[in-house]
Amino acid sequence: MRLLRxxxxxxxxxxxxxxxxxxxxxxxxxxxxxxxxxKRVMLVPLAMGFDLAQGWxxxxxxxxxxxxxxxxxxxxxxxVDAGAQAITDAIASDTRPDxxxxxAPDLNxxxxxxxxxxAAGTYVLLVDNPANFPADAFVGSDxxxxxxxxxxxxxKGCGENSSKKIGLVQGDQANSSSxxxxxxIMKVLEKHPDFQVVAKPDSNWDATTSRNVTTTMxxxxxxxxxxxxxxxxxxxxxxxxxxxxxxDGKVFLxxxxxxxxxxxxxxxxxxxxxxxxxxxxxxxSGDMNAIIKFLLQSGQPAGTSHTYIYTLEKATTxxxxxxxxxWDLKALQAEAAAK
Amino acid sequence: MNAIxxxxxxxxxxxxxxxxxxxxxFAAAALGLPGFLTADxxxxxxxxxxxxxxLALGMAVVIIGRGIDLSAVAIMAMSVAWxxxxxxxxxxxxxAFAYVLAGVLAIGLLNGFLVAYADVPAIFVTLATxxxxxxxxxxxxxxxxxxxxxxxxxxxxxxxxRFLDIPVEVFVFAGLAFLVFLFLRYTKxxxxxxxxxxxxxxxxxxxxxxRPMLVLRYALSAVVALIAGLLTAASLHSINTRVVNSTLLYxxxxxxxxxxxxxxxxxxxxxxxxxxxxxxxxxLNAMTIIDIPLLYQNLIKAAILLGAIIVDGIINPRDEQTxxxxxx
Numbered sequence: 001m002r003l004l005r006x007x008x009x010x011x012x013x014x015x016x017x018x019x020x021x022x023x024x025x026x027x028x029x030x031x032x033x034x035x036x037x038x039k040r041v042m043l044v045p046l047a048m049g050f051d052l053a054q055g056w057x058x059x060x061x062x063x064x065x066x067x068x069x070x071x072x073x074x075x076x077x078x079x080v081d082a083g084a085q086a087i088t089d090a091i092a093s094d095t096r097p098d099x100x101x102x103x104a105p106d107l108n109x110x111x112x113x114x115x116x117x118x119a120a121g122t123y124v125l126l127v128d129n130p131a132n133f134p135a136d137a138f139v140g141s142d143x144x145x146x147x148x149x150x151x152x153x154x155x156k157g158c159g160e161n162s163s164k165k166i167g168l169v170q171g172d173q174a175n176s177s178s179x180x181x182x183x184x185i186m187k188v189l190e191k192h193p194d195f196q197v198v199a200k201p202d203s204n205w206d207a208t209t210s211r212n213v214t215t216t217m218x219x220x221x222x223x224x225x226x227x228x229x230x231x232x233x234x235x236x237x238x239x240x241x242x243x244x245x246x247x248d249g250k251v252f253l254x255x256x257x258x259x260x261x262x263x264x265x266x267x268x269x270x271x272x273x274x275x276x277x278x279x280x281x282x283x284x285s286g287d288m289n290a291i292i293k294f295l296l297q298s299g300q301p302a303g304t305s306h307t308y309i310y311t312l313e314k315a316t317t318x319x320x321x322x323x324x325x326x327w328d329l330k331a332l333q334a335e336a337a338a339k
Numbered sequence: 340m341n342a343i344x345x346x347x348x349x350x351x352x353x354x355x356x357x358x359x360x361x362x363x364x365f366a367a368a369a370l371g372l373p374g375f376l377t378a379d380x381x382x383x384x385x386x387x388x389x390x391x392x393x394l395a396l397g398m399a400v401v402i403i404g405r406g407i408d409l410s411a412v413a414i415m416a417m418s419v420a421w422x423x424x425x426x427x428x429x430x431x432x433x434x435a436f437a438y439v440l441a442g443v444l445a446i447g448l449l450n451g452f453l454v455a456y457a458d459v460p461a462i463f464v465t466l467a468t469x470x471x472x473x474x475x476x477x478x479x480x481x482x483x484x485x486x487x488x489x490x491x492x493x494x495x496x497x498x499x500x501r502f503l504d505i506p507v508e509v510f511v512f513a514g515l516a517f518l519v520f521l522f523l524r525y526t527k528x529x530x531x532x533x534x535x536x537x538x539x540x541x542x543x544x545x546x547x548x549x550r551p552m553l554v555l556r557y558a559l560s561a562v563v564a565l566i567a568g569l570l571t572a573a574s575l576h577s578i579n580t581r582v583v584n585s586t587l588l589y590x591x592x593x594x595x596x597x598x599x600x601x602x603x604x605x606x607x608x609x610x611x612x613x614x615x616x617x618x619x620x621x622x623l624n625a626m627t628i629i630d631i632p633l634l635y636q637n638l639i640k641a642a643i644l645l646g647a648i649i650v651d652g653i654i655n656p657r658d659e660q661t662x663x664x665x666x667x
Binding site: 054077204207208236 | 373377379574627
């Protein structure tokens with residue numbers, strides 16, 4: 001009996017000790033896997049052929065595949081209709097994505113389609129370009145703030161003893177990133193009434209047009225101290241015009257971009273750009289990943305909540321360039337090719 | 340037009356109207372806009388339409404022969420993008436250029452062959468080859484929309500070449516315009532293009548090699564597109580294939596047609612291209628100086644062009660005698 005009692009006590013003790021360890025078994029991974037496994041994420045950017053889209057796709061794919069989901073992209077190649085078609089097909093297909101990440105070309109084009117997607121049960125994320133639509137989340141730049149940063153960089157680049165004349169090369173008059181950027185720039189310049197905008201042509205995001213309008217702008221106002229071009233994709237044109245006018249080093253060129261090495265850091269380094277307001281693309285992709293994981297686990301129907309996650313932006317100049325200021329598209333491509 | 344080729348001013352045609360509008364605009368801008376009538380700005384005007392004008396020269400030769408080349412912009416951007424991509428991945432310059440030149444000629448010959456021997460309408464052939472060139476090069480041969488010129492490469496140095504402070508593309512435009520002028524006016528094959536464009540069947544009946552000449556024109560247009568692409572890359576130190584989606588192609592046709600080259604073929608010449616390019620160049624420059632937003636620029640451009648066409652329609656009404664078969 002005594003032996004039996006001892007044994008029972010021992011068994012009890014073992015159970016007692018063992019029990020907390022059962023209770024401490026983390027329910028997280030199982031729930032995580034249950035919610036995420038096999039989920040589909042699709043990215044529909046403006047085009048797959050430029051640094052931002054390729055960077056997002058790289059970082060998203062890595063993470064989505066790591067949690068057992070499938071990641072796909074569509075390439076509308078800058079054609080709005082093709083993007084609409086891709087979204088329509090995706091919603092209607094048997095393999096409807098659970099999360100649709102959309103890079104909107106303007107404020108309104110895709111609004112109806114995004115509503116349809118949400119009605120079908122797909123969470124809709126807007127990236128980079130805001131749109132007139134209550135998406136489940138917006139991840140990207142606060143373009144107004146970004147414009148303010150550009151204007152501050154331009155004012156600093158000009159200095160107190162300059163002509164205080166600033167030229168703008170806008171994108172177009174339809175894309176939200178261009179409209180809000182302009183609003184942000186003007187907000188800062190209002191606070192500095194001694195600085196004036198002498199010209200504000202559009203480039204239509206095209207480098208040749210940017211070069212032509214900048215050439216004209218510099219001829220009309222050779223004493224411009226800074227130019228803000230609304231995208232690094234066409235700012236190569238503005239920089240060519242500055243170079244042609246032999247005003248290198250005299251005109252402080254400010255632009256914005258995705259922080260790709262060849263597009264931004266190399267050009268800051270060689271003095272082509274004075275300052276670039278860079279988006280931290282890896283972090284932006286990380287934000288997208290986090291909100292995707294949240295939405296898929298939340299159990300809430302698509303369209304329930306509307307979150308804005310603005311990426312931290314910073315005007316970078318040559319002086320504060322660090323080895324990790326930029327990400328390297330070539331390296332990512334080499335990594336993908338090696339697989 | 341009389342025997343020596345000068346316009347007949349008593350009978351104002353579309354070229355004359357557009358030329359008059361260009362002169363009026365020029366005078367108004369010179370008087371009203373400070374800084375318009377400076378040497379630098381005039382050079383900038385010519386330069387801004389140089390690449391457009393070069394492409395329009397190639398297009399003009401094709402249109403005069405009663406054809407159209409809708410693949411020009413695709414060939415221009417994609418050939419140079421491929422060339423730069425080859426250079427960036429370490430192919431030797433000579434080999435890369437040989438590949439690209441061969442590719443460009445192949446597409447030009449394919450265009451010409453399909454139009455001349457397979458009898459497919461030019462508008463469909465070149466639309467298809469343009470899409471093919473873009474799709475194939477973009478998906479198979481290059482990895483990015485924008486391909487940079489390698490540092491220190493001759494294309495980059497070409498962009499910096501100046502004579503008397505005038506950029507090199509202005510001279511290339513002038514040189515090519517002169518060459519095309521000589522070709523169209525003083526060579527037998529040049530004159531034959533007009534016959535073939537005006538009445539292909541009659542031209543063939545009198546023994547003109549209509550089909551080989553057709554092939555030649557498309558090959559010529561393709562090579563001209565390559566030159567335009569190289570100049571674009573030289574100036575911007577990169578080429579962006581997004582230009583294929585832009586309105587550049589329509590602008591090229593516009594420059595040729597607004598200058599008075601009839602889409603029905605057989606009419607026009609280099610001077611028409613120069614007049615068309617001058618109007619577009621002056622218009623865009625003046626509007627940029629006034630700082631008119633792009634939306635209004637397009638509206639104004641379209642209004643002036645429509646106006647010119649309407650005035651032409653009133654002064655030179657179409658009837659059974661002037662209308663041709665195949666008029667678009």
